[in-house]
Amino acid sequence: MTANDTLFRLAQVLEMRKQADPDKSYVAQLHRKGLDHILKKLGEEAIETVIAGKAGDIDPLIYETADLWFHSLVLLSHYNISPDAILAELDRRFGLSGLDEKAQRHSSPSSPRD
Numbered sequence: 001m002t003a004n005d006t007l008f009r010l011a012q013v014l015e016m017r018k019q020a021d022p023d024k025s026y027v028a029q030l031h032r033k034g035l036d037h038i039l040k041k042l043g044e045e046a047i048e049t050v051i052a053g054k055a056g057d058i059d060p061l062i063y064e065t066a067d068l069w070f071h072s073l074v075l076l077s078h079y080n081i082s083p084d085a086i087l088a089e090l091d092r093r094f095g096l097s098g099l100d101e102k103a104q105r106h107s108s109p110s111s112p113r114d
């Protein structure tokens, strides 16, 4: 199974969980608690990933990054954004150096990354 397959399978489950019983689904609980709670969890997972990255322990870093990706997908799902949109944006950037992209951004009108 490719990374794309996994993301899409998970995104399909997340979509279905929007209608699920919060007593039986963690994802449904997140949606019931609302956007601010989803954002809080995402922030926590980002911090835990940073801590694992600093410690340099590989297994915790993998575990926390999975939590971070998962909660990112829940946020995208909240806004009905498919992982397709993110993968398309990464594909668009593929082969474009971050330094070249930054130089283009500073010589053109405002962009989302300003």
Ligand SMILES: N=c1c2ncn([C@@H]3O[C@H](COP(=O)(O)OP(=O)(O)OP(=O)(O)O)[C@@H](O)[C@H]3O)c2ncn1[C@@H]1O[C@H](COP(=O)(O)O)[C@@H](O)[C@H]1O
Pocket: 010, 013, 017, 024, 025, 026, 027, 028, 044, 066, 067, 070
């Ligand atoms: N990939 C995940 C996944 N990764 C992490 N988590 C949950 O995310 C939470 C992470 O929060 P924390 O680390 O803060 O743990 P916690 O202390 O228990 O959480 P809080 O009490 O602070 O809310 C845990 O409850 C994990 O179980 C996930 N929950 C669900 N999934 C996927 O989503 C699907 C749907 O899940 P349900 O909606 O629960 O059926 C599952 O089949 C999985 O494929």
